[in-house]
Amino acid sequence: MKIRDILSPFTVWKNLFRDPVTINDPVRERPGAPRYRGFHKNDVKKCIGCGTCETICQNGAIDMVPVDGIAAKEGDSGLRPRIDYGRCCWCALCVDVCMTKSLTMSNDYQWIDRDPDAFRFTPGVDKKKWDDAELGYTRPDAHRLTPEERIHMQELGPETRIGSFIEIVKGYSVDEARKEADRCVSCGLCVATCPAHMAIPDYIAAIRDGDYERGLKLLYDTNPLPEVCGRVCTHKCESVCAVKHEGDPIAIRWLKRHIADQVPLDKYRAIVGAAEPATGKKVAVVGAGPAGLSAAYYLARMGHAVEIFEALPAAGGMMRYGIPEYRLPYPDLDKDIAFVKELGVKITLNTRVGKDVTLDDLRKKFDALFISTGLHLGRSTKVPGADHPKVFQSIDLLRRVTLGEDIYCPEQAIVIGGGNVAMDIARTLARIQTKKYGKVGVTLLCLETEDIMPADREEIVESREEGVVLRPGYGPTRIDTDGDRVTGTRFVRCLSVFDENGRFAPRFDQSDEIAISGAMVVESIGQGMDLSYLPDDLQKQIVFERGRPKVDRHFRTSLPWLYAGGDIVQGPDVIHGIANGHAAAVGIDIYLRGKMEQ
Amino acid sequence: MRELYEQLKRLFPLGEYTEQRRDLAFVTVPKDHLRPLLIHLRDREGFTHLVLLTAVDWIEEGRFQLTYLMNDRAGKRDLGLRVLIPRDGAAMEGIHDLWPTAATYQRELREMFGIDFPGSPRVNGEFILEGWTGMPPYRRDFDTKKFSEENFNHRPGRATKDPAKHMKDKLYPDEA
Numbered sequence: 001m002k003i004r005d006i007l008s009p010f011t012v013w014k015n016l017f018r019d020p021v022t023i024n025d026p027v028r029e030r031p032g033a034p035r036y037r038g039f040h041k042n043d044v045k046k047c048i049g050c051g052t053c054e055t056i057c058q059n060g061a062i063d064m065v066p067v068d069g070i071a072a073k074e075g076d077s078g079l080r081p082r083i084d085y086g087r088c089c090w091c092a093l094c095v096d097v098c099m100t101k102s103l104t105m106s107n108d109y110q111w112i113d114r115d116p117d118a119f120r121f122t123p124g125v126d127k128k129k130w131d132d133a134e135l136g137y138t139r140p141d142a143h144r145l146t147p148e149e150r151i152h153m154q155e156l157g158p159e160t161r162i163g164s165f166i167e168i169v170k171g172y173s174v175d176e177a178r179k180e181a182d183r184c185v186s187c188g189l190c191v192a193t194c195p196a197h198m199a200i201p202d203y204i205a206a207i208r209d210g211d212y213e214r215g216l217k218l219l220y221d222t223n224p225l226p227e228v229c230g231r232v233c234t235h236k237c238e239s240v241c242a243v244k245h246e247g248d249p250i251a252i253r254w255l256k257r258h259i260a261d262q263v264p265l266d267k268y269r270a271i272v273g274a275a276e277p278a279t280g281k282k283v284a285v286v287g288a289g290p291a292g293l294s295a296a297y298y299l300a301r302m303g304h305a306v307e308i309f310e311a312l313p314a315a316g317g318m319m320r321y322g323i324p325e326y327r328l329p330y331p332d333l334d335k336d337i338a339f340v341k342e343l344g345v346k347i348t349l350n351t352r353v354g355k356d357v358t359l360d361d362l363r364k365k366f367d368a369l370f371i372s373t374g375l376h377l378g379r380s381t382k383v384p385g386a387d388h389p390k391v392f393q394s395i396d397l398l399r400r401v402t403l404g405e406d407i408y409c410p411e412q413a414i415v416i417g418g419g420n421v422a423m424d425i426a427r428t429l430a431r432i433q434t435k436k437y438g439k440v441g442v443t444l445l446c447l448e449t450e451d452i453m454p455a456d457r458e459e460i461v462e463s464r465e466e467g468v469v470l471r472p473g474y475g476p477t478r479i480d481t482d483g484d485r486v487t488g489t490r491f492v493r494c495l496s497v498f499d500e501n502g503r504f505a506p507r508f509d510q511s512d513e514i515a516i517s518g519a520m521v522v523e524s525i526g527q528g529m530d531l532s533y534l535p536d537d538l539q540k541q542i543v544f545e546r547g548r549p550k551v552d553r554h555f556r557t558s559l560p561w562l563y564a565g566g567d568i569v570q571g572p573d574v575i576h577g578i579a580n581g582h583a584a585a586v587g588i589d590i591y592l593r594g595k596m597e598q
Numbered sequence: 599m600r601e602l603y604e605q606l607k608r609l610f611p612l613g614e615y616t617e618q619r620r621d622l623a624f625v626t627v628p629k630d631h632l633r634p635l636l637i638h639l640r641d642r643e644g645f646t647h648l649v650l651l652t653a654v655d656w657i658e659e660g661r662f663q664l665t666y667l668m669n670d671r672a673g674k675r676d677l678g679l680r681v682l683i684p685r686d687g688a689a690m691e692g693i694h695d696l697w698p699t700a701a702t703y704q705r706e707l708r709e710m711f712g713i714d715f716p717g718s719p720r721v722n723g724e725f726i727l728e729g730w731t732g733m734p735p736y737r738r739d740f741d742t743k744k745f746s747e748e749n750f751n752h753r754p755g756r757a758t759k760d761p762a763k764h765m766k767d768k769l770y771p772d773e774a
């Protein structure tokens with residue numbers, strides 16, 4: 001050891017009486033730099049509780065917690081992020097990923113408290129002095145961790161598609177689908193809004209992993225018609241997708257279609273699984289539309305023998321006889337139906353219940369019944385002239401086109417109605433006119449102004465592209481006829497469709513009249529149901545509510561053995577039909593197993 | 599900058615060119631041409647200063663990208679040279695003989711990414727991590743979340759909820 005090492009500790013002493021080089025600085029305001037990353041702020045009204053901030057935090061500093069006064073609702077979980085500053089490293093990944101830009105950071109970083117738990121709080125909910133701080137860190141606009149734009153979908157242009165009934169949307173390639181799937185943050189906000197509560201983030205993750213078998217299995221857990229829904233679903237889920245706040249929502253519907261398109265039918269059984277052992281119970285389903293097929297599929301899975309009775313020559317209901325081929329090609333619909341059959345469901349076609357077989361017969365032969373006969377009676381405007389033979393119902397024409405009939409289609413046609421079915425017939429007529437006359441002559445008028453037209457936005461855009469003339473905001477007063485010819489229709493401007501209570505009560509300006517010429521009129525203002533196949537004594541026993549059979553949460557009517565679903569219960573929508581077909585199957589299964597135990 | 603790139607291209611087999619600003623551009627260079635290009639830039643084009651040397655882990659492609667950022671003080675411009683090397687057994691020839699400061703960057707890259715620079719001074723010595731034995735933490739397959747969970751405690755009483763599950767409980771508890 002050197003002598004210096006022994007003495008050096010003592011040399012420190014001589015510094016003891018010198019002036020210190022450091023100064024005593026009491027705690028006082030020392031503002032952070034303008035873009036300093038300090039304590040978080042959250043605009044809780046804008047935040048949707050998606051939890052993406054929690055997922056990205058590499059320090060596990062965030063918990064999603066319920067907050068008083070913020071309820072869960074569609075598109076918002078009601079949860080809000082709570083941050084543990086014992087773990088936060090101020091990296092701002094949570095701010096950068098935030099799906100709504102609600103989460104930011106103040107430049108405030110000074111805060112002293114003796115209670116360590118005080119440093120765990122919910123920004124925006126637990127009031128803090130920096131809540132109104134103007135400076136701090138906000139995600140710069142160009143700085144995105146998830147791509148904002150939807151992967152482009154290849155579609156046929158208007159000039160090509162108008163000449164035929166070929167499908168417009170081409171579908172994603174494997175690579176495109178993976179890129180689109182990559183934009184999903186797996187928050188699951190969309191699941192509550194999907195009527196069938198499909199496992200959306202999970203099947204999207206399956207695409208990301210390229211695992212189409214897992215994807216298909218997940219689809220079939222809640223929806224036995226994925227090819228159909230992947231094309232024509234009303235995709236309400238996309239309207240609440242977390243990504244929509246700062247970009248395009250995920251193309252959920254097209255990703256679903258992609259999975260089903262990717263797997264050939266002959267692989268389905270091995271992937272989705274076969275039916276459970278037979279229970280010996282028999283269920284009859286009336287109507288082979290989405291609800292009927294869905295109920296039949298899940299009942300067959302559970303081991304019950306199912307027979308569907310269908311009046312028309314092919315199964316599918318509105319999916320086949322309503323929706324045109326350019327939106328849903330028959331081979332894709334047939335693929336979904338084929339797997340329902342493969343599971344053992346028997347479909348008896350060309351058999352109208354109430355005529356070819358009575359409901360009482362079915363009741364005797366089967367243990368339970370599910371009726372899903374849909375809405376096939378077109379409603380008339382009942383204006384003078386509406387009973388003329390050249391005035392048609394959209395639903396009848398669409399059915400006849402599917403059946404291969406040559407329908408009456410003059411050079412100028414008038415369509416009345418603003419929903420998707422009106423669009424379907426307008427665009428169908430436009431195609432027939434193009435083939436026949438080389439040009440389109442369809443005028444579509446409806447009470448609603450364009451902003452409140454019930455049709456999907458893309459239908460409005462695409463029909464215009466195809467040459468259909470839209471005149472929203474008019475109601476018909478009279479159809480002009482001349483012997484066996486229709487010459488045109490008079491309309492007056494509609495001022496409002498609903499009254500203050502939101503009830504249908506259109507008001508018109510009679511002085512603002514227009515005349516549209518056309519040799520045919522198609523009414524498409526809604527459909528009603530035909531339940532005449534239910535014998536009178538049953539009709540009396542079933543409770544109706546606003547014209548629809550009243551059902552419980554298992555879609556059971558007031559009769560223990562009679563279940564009802566689809567459009568006759570919930571109004572026209574494929575995915576609702578599928579969801580309540582499934583719910584009814586669960587209910588019927590409980591009912592049948594109860595009987596088996598007796 | 600584009601002009602400089604065109605000139606350099608006549609002398610070196612350069613790859614992709616990205617102009618970020620008028621005074622900042624990046625160019626990809628094959629590994630073996632980095633040294634002659636650096637010397638050329640230093641001695642002929644005024645890029646005398648090595649601003650920094652850093653790396654990016656392109657794990658999907660199985661490659662590391664090294665970025666040598668060079669500054670031309672008189673010309674007030676920066677040029678970044680990108681070199682891609684295989685991630686497996688990642689190693690690169692050092693440039694500490696051209697700029698002694700490079701040794702510090704090389705030591706940092708060795709520690710944080712596990713990229714070796716054989717012969718670089720003290721390249722295997724600890725840099726800022728002490729007693730680190732695991733995977734280099736800037737590698738993309740390093741599980742930061744797991745590391746933080748294993749090394750830092752949670753305060754008691756924490757609880758979180760899954761948004762989708764919470765919505766089911768609140769909005770449709772009875773449905774399938």
Ligand code: SF4
Pocket residue numbers: 056057058059060061062083087088089090091092093094095
């Ligand atoms: S700033 Fe970083 S560490 Fe802190 S909560 Fe956000 S993501 Fe987590």
Ligand code: SF4
Pocket residue numbers: 042046047048049050051052053054080081097098099100101102103
């Ligand atoms: S990511 Fe943003 S919107 Fe989503 S929960 Fe976190 S703060 Fe709210």
Ligand code: SF4
Pocket residue numbers: 183184185186187188189190191200201204240241242243250252
């Ligand atoms: S599709 Fe949208 S809402 Fe659904 S999980 Fe993905 S990001 Fe969330």
